[in-house]
Amino acid sequence: MKVYFDNAATTPLRKEVISAMTEVMSSCFGNPSSNHSFGRTAKSYLETARKGIAKLIGAEPQEIIFTSGGTESDNMILHCAVKDLGVKTIITSPIEHHAILHSIEALQHNKKINIQFIKVNEKGVINKSHLASLLQADNSKKLLTLMHVNNEIGNTIDLQEIGQMCHENNALFHTDAVQGVCHYTYNLASLPLDFLSAAAHKFHGPKGIGFSFVRKNSGLQPFIYGGSQERGLRAGTESIHNIVGMYTALQIGYQNLVVEQNYIEGLKVYFIEQIKLLFPKVHFNGNSDSMHHATYTLVNVSLPISKEKAQLLDFHLDLKGIACSKGSACQSGSTSGSHVLNCIQKGEISEWPSLRFSFSIFNTRKEIDYLVSVLKDFLD
Ligand SMILES: Cc1ncc(COP(=O)(O)O)c(C=O)c1O
Incomplete structure (x- = not known):
């Protein structure tokens, strides 16, 4: 038996996503920047997806x-906010x-920006x-970046409350919502945040495609230089089949959100x-x-x-066809372990x-x- 319990790493594609992508790949190879009919067809897929995605999260098309x-x-977002x-x-x-932590380390090193870490408690909850x-x-110009849903321990933050705090203090607010988009609803028209990041492969879409929400009139300048795609911010020919796949996944995910949320919640319970x-002393x-x-969607x-x-243990689970993620603080095979668990675990539990x-x-x-049953056999 093969069991995939690693959906925070990536998710399988929905069959409708594969169909939509296959259709685009076989019938629409034009470059959306071309002025002929092939290009116009590609452009229409691109802009339909942009409009549709924007609508699903309460944004404007130009903000995607x-x-x-x-x-x-x-x-x-981080590099442009500094630049x-x-x-x-x-x-x-x-x-x-690490997409955040290593980016800001680089900014600290190359641009001499100041980094401040908020204290978190042993449950991974930030100290407000x-x-x-x-x-x-x-009085320095500040940006707060906090993930909506933590990819290792699942903790969520209240975007409304945190965003409000930022705006009251004239600070910009970015949220990495890679684990949140299509799992929760967003109304970006009213949420007090400036920037958001998302990735399709976390919601049954394809890999190698995602989007940044950039609030209009943000003042961001090009991040990747070249043509005028993506309003000049991110040059390069757009990956139409991936974008259509992402839009399809988002559409179906949001259409079925409540039913699917209840189903997955039932699995977690x-x-x-x-x-x-099985383990009365288990630590969450x-x-x-x-x-x-x-x-x-997850339990750690x-x-x-x-x-x-x-x-x-890992070897045994893998042998039995079970895929999950090792998230230990510091175990053999991993030199540094999980920075998240290292930060929050104390005492005996960090040895487990x-x-x-x-x-x-x-x-x-x-x-x-x-x-x-596999874990039971393993213990015996
Ligand atoms: C919270 C979070 N941010 C960023 C990323 C990176 O996304 P991608 O794999 O699309 O580059 C991930 C992926 O694991 C993630 O979980």
Whole structure:
């Protein structure tokens, strides 16, 4: 049996997405910048997707800039905010994705910007009074970047509240919503945020495509130089089949959001019940056992297993066809471990093996039963 519980890493494509992409690849190869009918057809796919995506998240079409995915979107926003908007201080948390953390390290090194990290507690929850004091600290131009949904522990933040804090303090606000878009609704017309990053492969779309939401009149200048595509911000011939695939995935995801959310939430609840029965001392990392303070799509657990056995756990799961993600603080095979777990785990638990299980509509309870039986056999 093959079981895929690593949907936070990437998701399988919906069949409708594959059909839409195949149709574009076979019938529409024109360059959207060309002035003839082939180009116009491609352009019409491109702009229909842009309009449709914008509508689904309450944005305006001109505010959607297609990119190659989450990493590029994050890089683009952070680099351009420093380059074009005079940002001198970036405030963030130590548990962001490396697309953020490594970008701002580079900016600190190359552009001498100031980085401030918000304190987080042992559940991975940011300290809001510390954030307030960092936002008020001095008169430098600031940008706050905080992910909407943490990819390792699932913690969510209140974008409305945090965005409000930024705007009251005249700071720009970017959210990496790579794990949030198509899992939650967004109305960007009213949310107090300036920039957002998204990637299609996290919501049953293709890899290598995503978008940045850039609030209109932001003042951003080109990130990739070349032609005039994407309003000159991100030059390069657009990947029409990927963009159409992303739009299709987003459309279907949002059409079915409530039903699918309930279904996946049911899987998470069942998983938590079963894992607690098997390991009464199981530790849930971050807020990942919560439905209100973490996403319904993932659970990150540390299991009370001896060190010797723990070393064989990944291998055993893989052998049995189960794919999940190793998220341990520091285990053999990984030199530094997870920066997120290293930041929040204390004492004995940091010695236990940690695993992230992330679910999608293509998973079933039967698969959870299989996982539990495989873990039971492993313990015996
Ligand atoms: C929160 C978050 N940000 C950024 C990324 C990077 O996105 P991509 O793989 O599309 O470059 C990921 C992917 O794992 C992610 O989970």
